[in-house]
Every structure is written in structure tokens, then in C-alpha cells.
Amino acid sequence: MKRLLLFLLVILSATASVRAAENAKTTSVTFYHTSDQHEHSAPMAQIAGFVEAQKKQQPNVLLVDTGDWFNKGDLTDLNTRGEAMAAMLGACKYDAVIPGNHDYSFGTKRLAKLIDTHSLPLVAANCRWPEDIKPQQAVPSRIFKLEGVTVGIIGTATTIFGQRTDKLLEILPIDESLRDVVTKLDEQVDVIVLLTHVGLEADRKLAVALPRVDVIFGGHNHKRFAKLDFNAETQTVIQHSGCFGQHIGELTLTLDGGKIVDRKVRLLNVTAEMPLSAAVEAVHAKYVPKPPVEEQPSPAVQEPVENR
Numbered sequence: 001m002k003r004l005l006l007f008l009l010v011i012l013s014a015t016a017s018v019r020a021a022e023n024a025k026t027t028s029v030t031f032y033h034t035s036d037q038h039e040h041s042a043p044m045a046q047i048a049g050f051v052e053a054q055k056k057q058q059p060n061v062l063l064v065d066t067g068d069w070f071n072k073g074d075l076t077d078l079n080t081r082g083e084a085m086a087a088m089l090g091a092c093k094y095d096a097v098i099p100g101n102h103d104y105s106f107g108t109k110r111l112a113k114l115i116d117t118h119s120l121p122l123v124a125a126n127c128r129w130p131e132d133i134k135p136q137q138a139v140p141s142r143i144f145k146l147e148g149v150t151v152g153i154i155g156t157a158t159t160i161f162g163q164r165t166d167k168l169l170e171i172l173p174i175d176e177s178l179r180d181v182v183t184k185l186d187e188q189v190d191v192i193v194l195l196t197h198v199g200l201e202a203d204r205k206l207a208v209a210l211p212r213v214d215v216i217f218g219g220h221n222h223k224r225f226a227k228l229d230f231n232a233e234t235q236t237v238i239q240h241s242g243c244f245g246q247h248i249g250e251l252t253l254t255l256d257g258g259k260i261v262d263r264k265v266r267l268l269n270v271t272a273e274m275p276l277s278a279a280v281e282a283v284h285a286k287y288v289p290k291p292p293v294e295e296q297p298s299p300a301v302q303e304p305v306e307n308r
Helices: 002-024 044-057 083-092 108-117 174-186 200-209 278-287
Strands: 026-034 061-065 141-145 150-155 191-195 215-218 229-231 236-240 247-256 259-269
Touching: 026 044, 026 215, 044 061, 044 083, 044 247, 044 278, 061 150, 083 108, 083 278, 141 174, 150 174, 174 191, 174 200, 200 215, 200 229, 200 236, 215 247, 236 247, 236 259
Parallel strands: 026 061, 150 191, 191 215, 215 236
Antiparallel strands: 026 247, 141 150, 229 236, 247 259
16 A cells, blocks of 8 residues: 555656646747738738748747728728728738727628628627627637647727727727636636737726736737837736838747746838738739739841941
8 A cells, every 4th residue: 555655646746747847848929910901901911921931930929910900001992891901811810800990980790791701810808799790700819729838819899989880889998898808818828918909008008907918919099119118017018010011010928937037029120021921912913903014015126237
């Protein structure tokens, strides 16, 4: 009996040691963030192509967008009521997206249809959809179990209603409706990310109201940060990445034993040198075909002139 007990103690001790070693392992996760693209289609193949390349090089990469997909850009003139932009967003393979105030402009039913038709991974914890039009893709949050780290992303529907055309979508105050969601996620994940479209000042208030949130990716007022915006008291990073697809925000978190020990940010310029996503290019060509190349007339053949 003593030998059996000793054997079990050895096994339990070894198991505990393995778990402790796993928990103590240093790992990292990198987020790429866009916002306020407003139907500017030209940079989207570069954005998707760049992130596709990053995902091939490292396992823990997530791509998110914080809304205002529609209105103002080159796709707007096509009058597809969001169809062209939603198709391109779907081809970009975002991991999580939220609606901005301009995304209400075609109505709740249209928004719901575009979300499901193009498999947009919408997260929004502060809203209630009518049962007859609720998108299957719309959920309060998403959990990503990556290598050595689990990330929970909570989304919000913006409480800015300037472009709203109906009231079918019931939208609740963000901080009040998210507290229970944050508490539940806290038991399941290492990192909690919040996606918002309410502007920088509101994000700073949310960081205080929801201190367990590690990262807030925001949008709306087209701000962009090239340096770390960090609330040392709440340990919250806030990042905004500009507009019109001109930049990609990058945030890398390093974790040790499941705790964040380092935070690094960059603001990347979207350039023609970035690799292109073939899938996004194909969708773009469907809606914005390249103009035909005009054939140049052949130069006239001149008869040789004799020297006289």
C-alpha cells in the first residue's frame, strides 16, 4: 500500500511539474487592426496579403476590424448598398469585426444579410437582433485557442447613431452590458480584447470601467497611434489605426505563465510593396474591373533613304 501511495505521489508530482512548465512557457500573440475603411478598396488586397504572410510565418496572429466599412470611398459610387465592400471584407478573412455608425446606413436587415452572405465574423455583445433577421455569424464574443495562449475577443455595436435608418437593432450601453461577458471570459482566457467604434475618449473611459480588458482596438474619429497608448493603472492598451486602409495597426503581447509581461506596437504603412491577396484581388476585379489597355499604333515603317 505504501509503495502504491508513493507511486501515485510521484505521478501527481510529475503531472504538476509538467503543468507548471507549460504555464511558465513564454509565448506571444500578434494582432493586426484596421478601422474606418469606408469602401476604399485599393489597399485591401495588400492588407490581406500582408496578414496572410504573417500567419504563415508565425502561429499566433489575429486580424480584426472596428467598423465603418461603408460610405465615402471608390466602392460607394457603385451603388451596391454595401455588397462590394462586404464581399471584399469576407475575402480578407478577418477573425473578428464590428459595425461602425456608417454600417447602419443601409438598414438593419441589409446589414444582417451582408454579414451572413459574406461570412463576416461579427462580434457584438451589447445588442439584440430581431429573431427573424438575426445573422448566424453574429455572436457576443469569440474565443481563439492559439499555441500557448487563449484569446477572448468581445465586440460592440457602436452607440453612435448618426447614420442609423431604423431602430430594429436594439443597442445597449457598452460598459453596463459587457460586465458579465468580461467576467465569464476571465475564467476561460488569458487575454481579453475589446473592439469598439466610439472614439478615443470613450475608449479611455471604458478602460477604467472594464479594467480586466487587456486591449481595446477602437475607431470612429480616425485617430492613429504609432506609439504605445497604455493605461498603467488598468494595464490596458488602446490602439487606433487611422482610416481608409492607409495603415495597419500591429500589437504584439508577450506572455509568461499566462500573464502579459510585454507590449509592443507599430503602425505600418500600407504600400505597393506588400504582397497581394489573390482572393481579395479576385473579388476586387469582379466589382472594379481593370480598364482595358489601349493598343498603341505600330510605328510607321520608313523606306531606307539612299545616301546621295
